[in-house]
Amino acid sequence: MVRESEGYIELSTLSNDGTPSTSQGYEDRNLSESQVRLILLRIGLISDDDYNSARPIDDVFITRQAEYMLDRIDQLNIKDAITILREALVEHRGDVNFLLEDYRLIEQLVKLIPSDLEAKVHEKIPEVQSEEHIKNRTYLNIVDWNLQVRLEAALIHFHSPYPEVRSITDPYDDPHTPVDTIRAYTIGFAWTFIGSIVNNFFVHRMPSIFLGAHTIQILLLPSGKIWEKYVPEKIIEFWGYSFDLNPGPWTYKEMMLSTIIYLCSAGTPYLVYNIFVMKLDRFYGLKWVTLTYQILLMVSTQFLGFGFALLMKKVCIYPSKALWPTTLPTIALNRALMKEDTSNNSIYGWKISRYSFFYLVFIGSFIYNWIPSFFFKALSTFNWPTWFNPDLIHLNNITGSQSGLGLNPLPTFDWNVIDTSSCLTIPFYTYVNQYVGMVMGFFVILIVYYSNNKWTAYFPINSNKLFNNKGEIYKVHEILDENNAFDNKKYLEVGPPYFSAANLVLYGAYFALYPFAILYNFATEWDSMKTSFVNIWTSITDSFKPALEKHSTYGRYSEDPHCKMMSKYEDVPDWWFLLILLTSTLFAVICVLFYPTETPIWGVFFTILINFIFLIPITSIASVTGYSFGLNVLVELIVGYAIPNSGIALITLKGYGYNIDSQASNYITDQKLAHYSKIPPKAIFKGQLFSTMISVVVALAIANWQLENVPDICDSHQKDKLKCPGANTFFFSSIQYGEIGPAKVFSGLYPVLKWCFLLGALLVIPCAWFKKNGPPKLTRYFQPTIILGGFLFYAPYNILYFTVGLYFSYFFMYYVKKNYILWWEKYNYILTSGLSAGVAFSALVIFFTVQYHQHKIDWWGNTIIDMGYEGALGTWLKAKDAPDGYIGLRKGQFP
Numbered sequence: 001m002v003r004e005s006e007g008y009i010e011l012s013t014l015s016n017d018g019t020p021s022t023s024q025g026y027e028d029r030n031l032s033e034s035q036v037r038l039i040l041l042r043i044g045l046i047s048d049d050d051y052n053s054a055r056p057i058d059d060v061f062i063t064r065q066a067e068y069m070l071d072r073i074d075q076l077n078i079k080d081a082i083t084i085l086r087e088a089l090v091e092h093r094g095d096v097n098f099l100l101e102d103y104r105l106i107e108q109l110v111k112l113i114p115s116d117l118e119a120k121v122h123e124k125i126p127e128v129q130s131e132e133h134i135k136n137r138t139y140l141n142i143v144d145w146n147l148q149v150r151l152e153a154a155l156i157h158f159h160s161p162y163p164e165v166r167s168i169t170d171p172y173d174d175p176h177t178p179v180d181t182i183r184a185y186t187i188g189f190a191w192t193f194i195g196s197i198v199n200n201f202f203v204h205r206m207p208s209i210f211l212g213a214h215t216i217q218i219l220l221l222p223s224g225k226i227w228e229k230y231v232p233e234k235i236i237e238f239w240g241y242s243f244d245l246n247p248g249p250w251t252y253k254e255m256m257l258s259t260i261i262y263l264c265s266a267g268t269p270y271l272v273y274n275i276f277v278m279k280l281d282r283f284y285g286l287k288w289v290t291l292t293y294q295i296l297l298m299v300s301t302q303f304l305g306f307g308f309a310l311l312m313k314k315v316c317i318y319p320s321k322a323l324w325p326t327t328l329p330t331i332a333l334n335r336a337l338m339k340e341d342t343s344n345n346s347i348y349g350w351k352i353s354r355y356s357f358f359y360l361v362f363i364g365s366f367i368y369n370w371i372p373s374f375f376f377k378a379l380s381t382f383n384w385p386t387w388f389n390p391d392l393i394h395l396n397n398i399t400g401s402q403s404g405l406g407l408n409p410l411p412t413f414d415w416n417v418i419d420t421s422s423c424l425t426i427p428f429y430t431y432v433n434q435y436v437g438m439v440m441g442f443f444v445i446l447i448v449y450y451s452n453n454k455w456t457a458y459f460p461i462n463s464n465k466l467f468n469n470k471g472e473i474y475k476v477h478e479i480l481d482e483n484n485a486f487d488n489k490k491y492l493e494v495g496p497p498y499f500s501a502a503n504l505v506l507y508g509a510y511f512a513l514y515p516f517a518i519l520y521n522f523a524t525e526w527d528s529m530k531t532s533f534v535n536i537w538t539s540i541t542d543s544f545k546p547a548l549e550k551h552s553t554y555g556r557y558s559e560d561p562h563c564k565m566m567s568k569y570e571d572v573p574d575w576w577f578l579l580i581l582l583t584s585t586l587f588a589v590i591c592v593l594f595y596p597t598e599t600p601i602w603g604v605f606f607t608i609l610i611n612f613i614f615l616i617p618i619t620s621i622a623s624v625t626g627y628s629f630g631l632n633v634l635v636e637l638i639v640g641y642a643i644p645n646s647g648i649a650l651i652t653l654k655g656y657g658y659n660i661d662s663q664a665s666n667y668i669t670d671q672k673l674a675h676y677s678k679i680p681p682k683a684i685f686k687g688q689l690f691s692t693m694i695s696v697v698v699a700l701a702i703a704n705w706q707l708e709n710v711p712d713i714c715d716s717h718q719k720d721k722l723k724c725p726g727a728n729t730f731f732f733s734s735i736q737y738g739e740i741g742p743a744k745v746f747s748g749l750y751p752v753l754k755w756c757f758l759l760g761a762l763l764v765i766p767c768a769w770f771k772k773n774g775p776p777k778l779t780r781y782f783q784p785t786i787i788l789g790g791f792l793f794y795a796p797y798n799i800l801y802f803t804v805g806l807y808f809s810y811f812f813m814y815y816v817k818k819n820y821i822l823w824w825e826k827y828n829y830i831l832t833s834g835l836s837a838g839v840a841f842s843a844l845v846i847f848f849t850v851q852y853h854q855h856k857i858d859w860w861g862n863t864i865i866d867m868g869y870e871g872a873l874g875t876w877l878k879a880k881d882a883p884d885g886y887i888g889l890r891k892g893q894f895p
Contacts, residue, residue, distance in 0.1 A: 029074045035147050042139045042151055043069055044822045047347055051138055068172050073154045081153035085110055088156050096429055096781055097162055097323050105140050109149050158561050167825035168331040173565040173678040179253035180683040182243045187223045188261030191216050192691045195262055196698035203268040204724040213330045214833040215840040216262045221337050224250030252338040256677040260670045261687035265695030270659045271298045273730040274651050275703050282714060283731045293595050298696050300587035301655055305663025307581025312619055312668050315532040317675055318563050322623035324672045326425055331676055332829030347822045357827055358834045365838025372414040374846050376861040380414035383865055390868025393876050397461045402870050405442055405462055406800030415835050423805035424832035426626035428813035429781035435806050437790015438799050441505060449501035455887045456501035460873040464795040466497035466732040469886040471879035476735050486645040486739045495894050496749055497736055502795040508753055509791030510633040512760030517785050519761055521617045523768040532616045562675055569680040598649040607653050611660040619665055627786045632658035640737035647738030725796050748895025
């Protein structure tokens, strides 16, 4: 921040909260044509070829955003600019999302500050070539020091330090643009209803089909245009409020609000797994799980996160470092659809508009997806290494796609598989760290399996199911009495369940991750963690103060350009969040108090507390890297110790333990979208509230319908691929940690797992040391939390789901971004949006036209993927060949 006491001009006098000024010519600014050309190059409106050509800069290139930035750069004082750059060097040191080349450029600009600044501010510094020439990045050469100092400072102070954000947001806002309209709410809620039906129906499919925001945005556009054209322009009165049925053209902000309304409830509520596991006969088959109980349970878990979202505004929404990379494609597509290019600027020879590019990619993806999804399924699960010998178990274990570890350099041609981990969305360094963890996990699983550690060689190497001592899937009802309660006598006959090698490694990684994530964040990010806790405490104390006594809503971030623009809108009263928090907590208490959940009331408050402790590290990591993890395993472990022999209590508290922070992150992400798009906070709050209610109603209706009407649902061979990977994991973990209990698991069966907590804590020491003292080129992108998180992607998934995505991530998120930044800024997020939307639409059409009614194409290309062990759960060793015909602990020695 520039202070007047230093004798500098207060930057707040350069307002950035309105629309750009009227177009000025060069004679109205102190900028030459060559300087304007350099500015246009830097902000991405012209390419290096245009910059170096003799083509005149005319109105084709001068957009509203360009006018705005030209004015700000022209008015910016050189001393203020230098101060901004110096502060940026401090703030963004080690910031992995701040382009290293841009950081080096700023360092060079600061080094070249003349000793006699007053006398030389108007001198032109001789051309200085950058240390490392980077293709198509001419602006990295210092050719006009005075201009480039102001240019780089203006980008940071009046827009954003990140090209990802600059490419999808405007540096100005028009607060008079219609947004909080009955049209936006109606369209948003209608598509939320439709999307919730689709997403809840296919959540149990493997892989799932998801009607994401990219697909919905395509449908929102014609919906808004139809309303704009056919609904009469009329104002209606209702309860003292007036509503304009048709306020004119469908606006960018209305479409963004409708999109966020949908996003808030796009995902299937986590508690659907609870309902399946409780009601389905192949699981617990409980008859007391009434609709009233389901409503109380789901409403309480879905809304508890609202209160936590209040606390995290100053931690994960206002700071510019809280990039939330997973949100950026949504905004990019919204701009492409609603803010059509007004110029024919050529980017490395590409003249096609974002809008046209999206629809070409969408149509191509829609048509192509029929091939791997229906006509030639082997292209989706391209398990060609197993074709050489389908009955060789070792080949299947290493390269198999379905029950193996998936080591295959070319495992799929299906975008639905390739984009499992958002390869064109999350930063390349995040993807690489994640993949490194998966490779390490691959070898650890092999070691565990082929050493037959804890009899893992008698089970499939990569499965999320549990097995008995005969190598068969564990049948929980064999250890339960007629009331579905744990029966110790039956258990002593059947014995404990056993993990596959991948499942054993996965749980060990989970136990190591929890202490590691917290301790490592505190060790390496202490200043930001301390600030986060201060901000949370301020948010809590402000909630109980009169409005006049409250601290500034934006606090230390009030100079951030996007915070400045958002400060014009009235914030949501804190008591709205607190009321929802209290109501949700009351519903949770009713669930455990008046229904036979075997759960004490203290368990609800415990899960709230544990979520509060992990809230900052989880959301902070996700906001910067795009990687997140849940608390489900930690909660099930603690609950298993505290409430032994109760799978029902475990899944009840597990639902709360995971969903509170998950929903909080969901709401926070949507609020960041609103922050970037300048949507009023109250509009977002109302949209989130009612959208979540719609998703709850739809989720309950779909779940209960499927339980009654879909044959063999959750079976591994279900004809429509409704195999329920999530529900199966949910159920089997409830057996291991609920019915049997972690005390038995750790004391007698898997004692090594309890040491993983200590291992996670100890790993902090070398990782933190390396982060601080290692080679800067490595330590800048070294993210051990994400590496450890890479172990979690097995059982039932495997490395093949991420291999081709790594190729895409390298090419687009590293190579293209580094060498063709203008193309990347314009088309990258549109590309991933178009591909995903095409897959989603075609998957829906395929399912309802040819799959649901069993129109099969029975040929080699569709059957080879299930040949040999790929179509069955194969094992290296056979339990029937073991002593006494069973493996594991001997009878009479069961823990």
